[in-house]
Amino acid sequence: MGAAVGGRKGHSKRFRPMAEINVTPMVDVMLVLLVIFMVTAPLMTAGVQIDLPKTDAAPIKGDDQPLSVTVDAHGKVWLQETEVALEDLVARLKAVTAQKPDTRIFIRGDKTIDYGRVMEVMGTLGAAGFSKVALVTEIKGSEPPKGKRR
Numbered sequence: 001m002g003a004a005v006g007g008r009k010g011h012s013k014r015f016r017p018m019a020e021i022n023v024t025p026m027v028d029v030m031l032v033l034l035v036i037f038m039v040t041a042p043l044m045t046a047g048v049q050i051d052l053p054k055t056d057a058a059p060i061k062g063d064d065q066p067l068s069v070t071v072d073a074h075g076k077v078w079l080q081e082t083e084v085a086l087e088d089l090v091a092r093l094k095a096v097t098a099q100k101p102d103t104r105i106f107i108r109g110d111k112t113i114d115y116g117r118v119m120e121v122m123g124t125l126g127a128a129g130f131s132k133v134a135l136v137t138e139i140k141g142s143e144p145p146k147g148k149r150r
Contacts, residue, residue, distance in 0.1 A: 055137040066104035067096065068136075069125070073110040075117050086121065090128040097130075108136045 069089065070078040077086050084092055097103045105125060109118035118135070125133050 054140040056140055066106045067093065069093075069105060069107050069121060071107070071109040071113060071118050071121055073112050075113055077121060086124060089121070090124060093125070093130065094128070102132060104132045104134065105130055106134055106136045 068078075068080055072078065076083055077089055078084065079089060079092055079096075093105070107118060107122055107125075109115075109121075122133055122135070
């Protein structure tokens with residue numbers, strides 16, 4: 001009368017851990033992050049809001065990221081997204097471009113401001129020795145997305 005305790009006879013069926021990785025939760029997290037970045041990335045590119053003038057000129061091609069100097073509708077000067085006085089602009093740009101002096105600088109001027117103010121900024125940069133200075137416009141017929149004027 002020998003009955004086996006536990007209902008098993010012998011040890012032929014041992015417990016083996018599953019050697020497969022369940023990647024479904026990882027894929028779910030990655031897809032959620034992808035959607036979040038796709039939605040938020042365009043929102044992060046908007047800088048100082050201005051209305052650029054329209055032109056038929058072709059866009060400038062380049063590999064490196066240019067610096068942006070913006071003159072808004074009130075005549076204030078911005079370096080990237082930081083407001084600076086025109087007197088301090090050259091010193092700030094020289095500090096930023098110390099490692100790469102041939103950095104391209106794009107000047108963006110609101111179409112409602114006086115042309116002289118944009119030329120004053122451009123002349124200041126030219127007199128300081130910055131040779132790669134260009135004006136930014138929008139291509140005719142292209143409308144900026146609503147709420148995202150550049």
